[in-house]
Amino acid sequence: MNTPPTRLLIHGASGRMGQSLLRLAAGQPESLQVVAAVTRRSPAQRVVEGVPHFAASELSGAPVFDVAIDFSLPEGFDPILALCVERGVPLVSGTTGISAVQQQALELAASRIPLVWASNFSLGVAVLADLVERAAAALQGWDVDVVESHHIHKKDAPSGTALTLGQAAGSAGADVHYASLRAGDIVGEHTVQFTGMGERIELTHRATHRDIFARGALHAARRLAGRAPGSYRVRDLLD
Ligand code: NAD
8 A cells, every 4th residue: 555645844945955855855746745835934925836835923823744844043943843842743953053952942852752953964974974983983092083174155163064973983982183174165075084003094975965965854754754752863764
């Protein structure tokens, strides 16, 4: 018997990530159906390419959905988390810059609903973090450096992803150092370098398109539906 498509609410639908999510979800109608696209302000059209649109102020009136995917801004985060808890449905969020209080609210919500929050939804980075942890555990005493390169507009350094990779190595006991480069239009590159005496291993991830984040979030949304409440990592949802 065919499984019905997962019904999605996309929160932050007019943004760069939101548009990418809508486009990719539209290409998988047999497994995904966007039932609500939510943006900050009231949209000019109520239905765009068959997708019902809502303003943030109308969020409580959104139709029934199976998973919410949130790529908005910190000020939009509390209402979508509250709605998911109230309705008992999973949340996938990639919204960055959330406060410590919002992080705590996320932890509390994990006792009620399944959720994943991540600063990087690329499946490649999820696999890289796993490889880094295993390499660091096997290479005790080696120097571990995370080198990251991004476009010149990126302000924070090291990147959130570099810190996540550093934590993966740190959890295996490594003392990690960081280096950041800001140049041209680089989407994002991360190398974790393990240096011993007379030999070196470099594990590198290169992002060339932001669709990888949207693809990872859609993948996580499909895997999260029907799970027990809890806080999941992207790498917990890989297969
Ligand atoms: P953007 O500025 O292009 O879009 C933001 C969207 O959020 C818009 O649709 C806007 O209408 C909506 N919004 C703003 N305030 C809102 C509110 N109060 N309520 C509801 N909706 C609201 O941003 P973007 O580049 O699409 O990025 C969105 C978020 O995703 C940012 O936090 C960004 O850092 C993050 N991001 C995360 C990853 C990842 O892999 N985790 C990757 C890329 C971007």
